[in-house]
Structure formats: C-alpha cells, structure tokens
Amino acid sequence: MNATRHHPRFSLGLFPTPLHRAMRLREDASLLLKRDDLTGFSLAGNKARPLEFLMADALARGCDMVVTGGAPASNFAGACAHAAFIAGLDCEVLVAGDPASSTPLQLARACDASVRPAECDRSVVDDAIERRASELESQGRRPYAIPRGGATAVGALGFADAAFEVRRQLDDLAIDPSRATIVLPVGSGASLAGFMAGSAAMGLDWRVVGVSVSRPSVQMEAHVATLSMACSALMGTISAASGTFTLVDCAGESDVLEGDGGGARLMRETEGILLDSHYGIPAFDVAMELHATDREPVVLWQTGGLPAAIEFLGVSDSLVMGRQ
Numbered sequence: 464m465n466a467t468r469h470h471p472r473f474s475l476g477l478f479p480t481p482l483h484r485a486m487r488l489r490e491d492a493s494l495l496l497k498r499d500d501l502t503g504f505s506l507a508g509n510k511a512r513p514l515e516f517l518m519a520d521a522l523a524r525g526c527d528m529v530v531t532g533g534a535p536a537s538n539f540a541g542a543c544a545h546a547a548f549i550a551g552l553d554c555e556v557l558v559a560g561d562p563a564s565s566t567p568l569q570l571a572r573a574c575d576a577s578v579r580p581a582e583c584d585r586s587v588v589d590d591a592i593e594r595r596a597s598e599l600e601s602q603g604r605r606p607y608a609i610p611r612g613g614a615t616a617v618g619a620l621g622f623a624d625a626a627f628e629v630r631r632q633l634d635d636l637a638i639d640p641s642r643a644t645i646v647l648p649v650g651s652g653a654s655l656a657g658f659m660a661g662s663a664a665m666g667l668d669w670r671v672v673g674v675s676v677s678r679p680s681v682q683m684e685a686h687v688a689t690l691s692m693a694c695s696a697l698m699g700t701i702s703a704a705s706g707t708f709t710l711v712d713c714a715g716e717s718d719v720l721e722g723d724g725g726g727a728r729l730m731r732e733t734e735g736i737l738l739d740s741h742y743g744i745p746a747f748d749v750a751m752e753l754h755a756t757d758r759e760p761v762v763l764w765q766t767g768g769l770p771a772a773i774e775f776l777g778v779s780d781s782l783v784m785g786r787q
C-alpha cells in the first residue's frame with residue numbers, strides 16, 4: 464500500500480508516467496525509460512511530483528503565497544510559479560544570478576510571479592528564501608517557503624510515491640524490481656531522498672544510482688540521507704539504512720558536456736527524446752555505462768529539462784541529424 468496516501472495532493476500531473484523499454488536504443492530490452500518528461504504539467508517534468516504535495520501543504524496551512532528560488536535556469540522555479548498560480552497563491556521567485564532571462568523565469572513572470580534577484584550565491588539561496596518569507600510574514604502575508612528544487616520532507620513525498628509507482632510497473636513487465644538498477648539525476652536531492660524513503664517503506668533493496676550534477680557527492684550524500692529520513696518520518700515508515708544508494712559525482716561537468724552531443728544525439732535519433740546537458744546527458748551516460756557492464760535491467764529516469772534541451776540543440780555542430 465502506498466505510504467503517501469494519507470498526505471494531501473493538489474493534482475497537477477498525469478500519473479503514472481510511462482515506463483517503457485528503449486528498444487531502438489538497446490535491442491536486448493533491458494534498458495528502460497521512466498518518462499517523467501511526460502508528467503504533462505507545464506515545463507515541470509519530474510518536478511510536478513513534489514509540487515503536488517507542496518501546493519497541497521501550502522493550501523492546508525492557509526498560506527496565501529509561496530516564496531522559492533534557485534538559479535536562473537531552475538526548472539523548479541518556473542514550474543512552482545505556474546503551480547502556485549493554478550492553486551490561487553501568489554509567488555515570489557528569488558534568483559541567484561541574472562534574473563533577466565531564461566525560459567523558466569519567463570514562465571514564472573507569465574504566471575504573475577514576482578521575480579527578484581536573491582543577491583547571493585545559489586548555494587545559500589535557501590537562507591535568502593527563509594529571510595524573505597519572515598519579512599513577508601512581518602508585513603502580514605502568510606508565505607510558504609520552498610527551498611530550491613522543492614527539497615523538503617513534504618516535497619520528497621513526490622518521489623516516495625514514484626518509487627511505489629515504478630515498482631508496480633516493473634511487476635507488470637515481469638521484471639524483478641530487486642534486480643533492477645534505477646538511475647536518477649540529482650540536483651537538489653529531493654527526488655533521490657523521496658525515492659529512498661519510498662524504497663525503504665516497501666522494504667525494497669534495489670540498486671539506486673544518483674548522478675549528482677550540482678554538489679559534490681560527499682556533501683550530497685549527507686543531505687539526501689537527512690531529507691530521506693525526514694520524509695520517512697512524515698510517512699511514519701521505516702527509514703532507509705545508510706549506504707543504500709550510490710552517487711556518481713558529475714558536479715561541474717556540464718560545461719565540458721556542452722561540447723559532447725553524443726548521448727543527446729543518440730537519444731534524439733533513436734527514442735525521439737531531447738536531453739538537456741545539465742541533468743539528462745550525465746544521467747544517460749551513467750545509465751549506458753552501467754547497462755554495458757552488468758546487463759541487468761536499468762531504469763533511466765528521464766526527468767524533463769526541455770527548456771535547456773532546446774537550448775542545447777544550438778550548441779554543437781555534432782548534433783546535426785544524420786544516419787550513419
């Protein structure tokens with residue numbers, strides 16, 4: 464039974480998202496794609512999942528606005544502004560970096576969000592969000608503060624739910640979940656933390672590999688473990704034991720990857736999926752490596768990132784379509 468069922472949700476996405484074999488990419492049928500690029504809400508991708516729980520929590524607490532933030536290219540920030548608009552909440556987005564442009568910020572503005580400079584580095588934007596929420600409270604507002612990426616115990620419920628969802632789908636495909644490897648890109652850590660909480664609640668010890676793109680893995684490991692425990696506590700379920708997931712460190716590699724369109728090109732020309740250089744390509748590379756080494760079923764979580772994927776199309780000549 465799904466451990467998130469007692470928590471309120473504000474419906475945004477279309478679930479379950481498809482899980483299918485990537486037959487045009489790997490004929491042996493053991494590479495699977497979990498299509499969170501198809502959650503169907505805005506440009507949210509995987510972030511529709513935490514937003515359903517976060518918006519419901521904000522409404523249940525009687526808040527009248529949300530305050531969030533992140534880098535200018537934050538998919539979460541744009542999707543959060545869109546979700547808040549639909550939920551009837553005002554939204555303020557604090558941007559660590561140039562707030563002038565980027566598709567997610569354009570989306571936030573189109574959803575009536577107030578987009579302001581955070582005047583700090585992305586690594587400490589969560590503190591700025593808290594400070595701004597307190598300031599707004601002293602002015603009589605009822606703000607709901609959401610750290611970047613929606614990385615709270617409530618936000619993590621989204622991927623706790625996703626763990627139950629993909630397990631059911633693997634069962635339906637007659638794939639033993641305990642033999643599967645799940646590959647997830649990791650930014651704020653909300654998705655991986657929730658996934659581990661959901662896995663522990665099911666008592667499922669599958670191999671989970673996080674591809675950490677923004678923080679060094681040592682730092683990320685502790686953060687995910689803490690968040691995962693908080694999510695388990697919220698669900699009233701058993702917590703994941705330490706060491707139940709592994710992290711591959713890809714922090715700081717996105718610039719290097721911009722010149723290398725190999726994985727993006729392959730996915731585009733076989734499965735018709737557009738990968739972004741920040742999350743999609745590193746996760747793809749790790750999944751392909753794992754798949755090549757042990758031949759067990761690998762589930763690559765395709766999380767979305769369409770705005771950056773479209774930008775990436777213009778980056779490298781090597782991406783021009785062509786059949787070898």
Ligand SMILES: Cc1ncc(COP(=O)(O)O)c(C=O)c1O
Nearest residue numbers: 538612650651652653654766768
């Ligand atoms: C497209 C995409 N994939 C993966 C992630 C990483 O998810 P998380 O922040 O939950 O680690 C994000 C985060 O915003 C994202 O936008």
